[in-house]
Every structure is written in structure tokens, then in C-alpha cells.
Amino acid sequence: MKTNVIVKTFLFSFITLFFHFYLFSQQKSSSRNIFTVVLDAGHGGKDTGNRGNNYYEKKIALNIALKTGKLLEKEKKIKVIYTRKTDVFVNLIERANIANRADADLFVSIHCDSFEKNKSVFGAGTFVMGLHANDRNFEVAKKENSVIFIEDNYLQNYDGFDPNSLESVIGLTLMQETYLDQSILAANSIQNSFVYKLKRKNRTVKQAGFIVLKYSYMPSVLVETGFLTNKREGAYLNSKKGQSEMAETIAGGIKDYFSNLENTFVNNDIDYDERQNNLSSSKSNIIFKIQIAASNNYLATKSYNFNGLKGISREKNGNLYRYYYGKTPKYKNALSLMRRAKKKGYKKAFIVAFKSGKKIKLKDALK
Ligand SMILES: [Zn+2]
Numbered sequence: 390m391k392t393n394v395i396v397k398t399f400l401f402s403f404i405t406l407f408f409h410f411y412l413f414s415q416q417k418s419s420s421r422n423i424f425t426v427v428l429d430a431g432h433g434g435k436d437t438g439n440r441g442n443n444y445y446e447k448k449i450a451l452n453i454a455l456k457t458g459k460l461l462e463k464e465k466k467i468k469v470i471y472t473r474k475t476d477v478f479v480n481l482i483e484r485a486n487i488a489n490r491a492d493a494d495l496f497v498s499i500h501c502d503s504f505e506k507n508k509s510v511f512g513a514g515t516f517v518m519g520l521h522a523n524d525r526n527f528e529v530a531k532k533e534n535s536v537i538f539i540e541d542n543y544l545q546n547y548d549g550f551d552p553n554s555l556e557s558v559i560g561l562t563l564m565q566e567t568y569l570d571q572s573i574l575a576a577n578s579i580q581n582s583f584v585y586k587l588k589r590k591n592r593t594v595k596q597a598g599f600i601v602l603k604y605s606y607m608p609s610v611l612v613e614t615g616f617l618t619n620k621r622e623g624a625y626l627n628s629k630k631g632q633s634e635m636a637e638t639i640a641g642g643i644k645d646y647f648s649n650l651e652n653t654f655v656n657n658d659i660d661y662d663e664r665q666n667n668l669s670s671s672k673s674n675i676i677f678k679i680q681i682a683a684s685n686n687y688l689a690t691k692s693y694n695f696n697g698l699k700g701i702s703r704e705k706n707g708n709l710y711r712y713y714y715g716k717t718p719k720y721k722n723a724l725s726l727m728r729r730a731k732k733k734g735y736k737k738a739f740i741v742a743f744k745s746g747k748k749i750k751l752k753d754a755l756k
Pocket residue numbers: 431432438439446499500501533
């Protein structure tokens with residue numbers, strides 16, 4: 390009898406403990422695969438945005454952002470962060486910082502355009518940060534950037550940036566260049582959604598120098614949902630129906646981008662060995678790897694030892710084993726591998742460069 394009770398108690402505690410561990414590991418693994426998107430409603434507070442047809446860009450942008458967020462929040466794997474949820478003024482640099490602090494995967498800034506000179510102009514467009522700016526793109530960016538004039542200390546905050554100077558704008562683009570490929574993919578997903586799902590007039594994906602995109606360390610896009618100066622489009626964007634449809638479309642585009650991203654990474658893992666073989670024939674003798682851990686313990690380079698990451702290599706140095714994830718001759722790919730490793734829980738992962746098999750300084754490799 391007595392032993393029976395002991396066994397039962399034991400069994401009970403064991404099961405409870407097991408469930409705790411099980412739940413804990415489930416939570417951990419799910420939080421690793423979360424896609425964080427920052428929705429940035431343009432303008433706010435003392436910055437009204439454009440006032441085409443007497444509408445308020447700041448109000449429309451906020452409504453669309455909140456509605457978009459509500460739709461995305463229904464997705465289990467998506468986390469939504471807002472730069473503002475009310476009618477308040479937020480510095481451009483603070484908007485980017487909110488996204489950086491959250492280590493977000495995507496930054497989406499929501500706006501409405503205006504064109505007083507020609508009120509017949511209408512349509513939806515999506516922008517990424519980039520050099521190939523023409524005059525019209527520069528004009529759009531200038532308008533969206535000009536808000537810094539009403540910020541305090543803007544010269545200090547933005548390193549003397551002058552929104553009216555094209556040279557200044559070109560200087561902005563360097564940081565975002567790293568994420569340009571991904572930003573364009575995200576922009577295309579959203580723009581396709583505008584054009585094919587909602588049948589908006591296609592003003593295409595373009596590049597221009599937006600401050601709010603400069604300071605974010607992640608793929609970033611800015612959407613111009615339409616023109617408030619256009620009578621019909623202005624009324625549509627100011628209506629509940631218009632705002633709900635816009636939100637659905639933007640949320641749809643973001644979800645498309647996210648599911649493509651997931652598929653790409655899954656395929657990357659599967660194809661890893663194949664690609665590694667191809668690399669040996671690559672012309673460049675510089676290779677980037679992501680160091681994810683260093684330890685005295687010898688571990689098999691199996692994905693189950695590394696939070697599901699495939700393509701792990703190990704290097705012995707004295708008593709220390711270094712573990713690397715991935716292998717690529719392209720620095721851009723190394724950056725996305727690093728993000729992937731961080732997402733999988735290796736928060737301190739960093740890029741290491743090798744030349745002909747020997748470790749070299751990253752700085753030298755980038756020359
Ligand atoms: Zn705006």
C-alpha cells in the first residue's frame with residue numbers, strides 16, 4: 390500500500406514536471422519564430438501631414454495603421470508594434486528606434502500623398518529607401534521628411550541632415566542598402582496587393598530617401614495609400630470603407646511577404662548541402678559564416694542541437710569548440726543568416742570572415 394502511494398506521488402510529480410518542461414519548450418520555440426512587424430502611422434499631433442481637400446493625413450494614416458494591426462494580430466506567428474496609437478507627435482528617429490528596440494522583422498510606414506499642382510493624380514505607391522530617386526520621388530520624400538523642421542534639436546538628431554538637399558538625401562540611403570533586397574520584396578508584396586486585390590491605380594514600387602526608413606535596421610517600406618488632393622481618392626481614403634479596405638490590403642501584403650520569407654528559409658535549410666557543394670567552385674575565396682556559440686563541449690552538428698538550424702559547422706581551437714551556422718560568399722546573405730540565427734535564440738550571433746580557410750577581420754573581408 391505504502392509503496393503504491395509513493396510510486397503514485399512520484400509518477401504524479403514526474404508528469405507535472407514533464408508538462409512544465411514541455412510547455413516551457415513549446416513557448417520558447419514558438420516565440421523564436423515570431424515575425425514582428427512595426428506599423429508606423431505617419432505624422433500625428435502638431436504634425437498634421439498633408440491637408441488635401443481639408444482631410445487630415447495624420448488621422449487617415451492612424452486609422453489604417455490600427456485596422457491593419459488588428460487584422461495582423463489575429464495571426465499567431467505575427468506580433469504587431471505601433472509607433473503611435475493615438476494623435477501624438479513622434480520624432481522620425483524615435484519611430485525607427487521603436488522598431489530597432491523591438492528587433493522587428495519589418496517596418497511599414499503608412500501615409501497619404503498629395504499633389505496640389507495636379508489634383509487629377511491618384512493611385513497607390515510603395516517606397517523603399519534607395520539611390521535611384523527621380524525628381525518626383527524626391528518631392529515625395531521631401532514632404533515626408535520636412536517634419537523634422539518642427540522637431541527640437543533636429544540638426545543634432547539627424548547629423549545636420551537637410552531635407553531640401555539632394556546630396557543630404559543620398560547620404561541617407563547607405564544604411565538601408567543592406568536590407569534593400571528584402572525591402573523590395575516586402576514592397577512588392579504590398580504593392581501587388583494594392584493593384585491586384587484592391588485594383589488601385591499602380592504607382593509602382595520606387596526608391597527615395599526617407600529619413601524614417603534610414604534609421605531602422607531591418608527591411609523597411611513606406612506606403613503612400615493614395616492622394617488626398619484627388620477628389621474621389623481623398624473621399625475614399627477618408628471613408629470607413631476605404632480605410633478598412635486599405636488595411637485589409639496592407640495586412641494581406643505583409644502576410645504574403647512573411648509566408649514567402651518562411652518558405653525561403655525552409656528551402657534554404659533543405660538545400661544547404663547542395664549549395665555548399667556549389668560554393669567550392671565560387672570564384673571569391675572569401676567566405677562568411679555566422680558564429681553562434683563557443684564552448685568546451687563537443688556537440689554533433691545536428692540541427693536538434695542547434696534549435697533547428699541546419700548547416701552547422703564546428704571548429705576546434707585548443708580546448709574550445711566554435712560552432713558556425715551557414716556559409717556564404719555574399720555578405721548580404723550572411724546578414725540574413727545572422728538574423729535567422731538570432732531569431733532562433735542565438736542573440737549574440739555574429740559574422741565571421743574567412744579567406745582561403747583562414748579567419749580574417751570582417752573589415753578586411755568587406756574591402
Ligand atoms: Zn505623410
